[in-house]
Amino acid sequence: MLQTTHKPFASELRDKGSRLDLLRLNPNLKSMFRGLILLSALIPMVLASAELERLNHVVAIVGETPITMGDIQRQTDPLERSIYQQYPNNPALRRQKVLEIKQQALETLVERQLILMEFDAQGYQLPEKIVDKQVQERIRDRFGDRLTLTQTLQAQGVTFEAFRKDIKTTVIVDFLTAENVNSVSLVSPSEIKAYYDTHLEDFQQEKLIRLRMIFLKANPENRTAAEAMLKEIRVKVEAGTDFASLAKVYHQGSQRNQGGDWGWVDRNTLRSDLSEEAFKLEEGQASDIMTTDEGCYLLYAQEIKPSEPKSLANVQGEIEAILLAEEKNRLRTNWIDELKKKNFVRYY
Structure with a gap:
């Protein structure tokens, strides 16, 4: 009976002496x-x-100037990197955020070009020495020296001429915007009062607690004893013993001489676990014993200020700033709309 042995292809070539x-x-x-x-x-x-x-794809034309995807990309690159770092595991939200900043960048570029055209139409001229001064200030404030600037621009693929042109554009835009928008300087008391009355929920004073605590340092060996000690103290507090007096004796923290007094605290004053426990308390109530890696806590709510609207006097400056910003934004929007009517603008 004949048997056939199958050899690998390379072996067959070697067996045949082939050098092909x-x-x-x-x-x-x-x-x-x-x-x-x-x-x-x-x-x-x-x-x-x-x-x-x-x-190079053109997404808009303002006058005779095209705005390309590359122009937008240069504006949004740093923000896009930040978004990718902020939402690494949420591609849908990431795409939404990137789209939003690209749309905003496009509008900014359109507005800047409209303002540049208006600057020329009004016959303004910007002395180059002003631009040079702004360039030097930018180098000093953001880069420190010319060498660092050069290295940064090279890494970004940006020429010094483009860097200088961007600064010149910013100076022009800021100047003409100030001429047309920043004329609002006063808000009437009646406007402030009306805004306050319709936005009370935005001016709420957070709930505050006048907090005292007793902290005992503890490790695995003495933790049970520390917990037992605080339980005894808690019984005394519930029986009417002054918490501050007990804290001056037992508290092992920096506020011992002040009777464990933390003053008025809001929800952000303490770390989250202590804050959560403290804000469950009623006025004059001591907490359950809290045990952590560093030790054991007994909290006490001496007084409580409930959440309530801040007074108009306390928020008047804040409201005035809000109303001024809103009015400036309205004026700027109207101004840009007028510039769009005067000039050719097309989106693609």
Whole structure:
């Protein structure tokens, strides 16, 4: 009975003494490999071309000036990186946030170009020495020296000329905006009062607690004894013994001489576990014993101020700032709308 032994293909070649290359044995395979090599060389070129086409895509025209995706990208790159770091596991929200900042960047670029056109139309001229001064201040404040600026611009692929042009544009935009928008300086008392009355929920004084505590340091060896001690103290407090007097004896914290007094605290004064327990208390009530890695706590709510609206006098300045900002925003929106009516603007 004959038996056939199947050897690996490479072994068969060696057995036959063949020195032929695999590609020489199969001309079609050789052509395929050549095609793959050519394709691998073309793919980066195709991708680069597609990216360049995307960046050069015009999304708006203001007057005769196009605004491209590349212009928007340069505005949003730092923010996009921040968004990706902030929402690494939420791609849907990430896309939404990126879309929002791109839309905002587009509107900002359109508005800046409209303002530049209005600057020219009004016959204004900006002395170059003012731009030079602003450039020097920007270098000093943000980069420290010219070398750091140069290195930063090179890393970002930005020329010094583009950097200077951006500063010049900012100076022009700020100047003309101030001329047309920042004329509002006063808000009447009646406007402040009306805003206060309709936004009381925005001016609530948080609930406050006049808090005292007794803290005993504890480790695994003496934790049970510390808890027992605080339970005894709690019984005394419930029986009417002054908490502050007990804290001056037992408290092992920096407020011992003050009877464990933390003063008036809100929910953000203490760390979350202590705050949660403290804000459950009624006035004059001591907490349950709280045990943590560093020790044991007994909290006491000496007084409580419930949440209530802040007085108008306390928030008048805050309301005035809000109303001024709203009015400036309204004036700016109206001004930009007028500029859009005067000039050619098209979105794509």
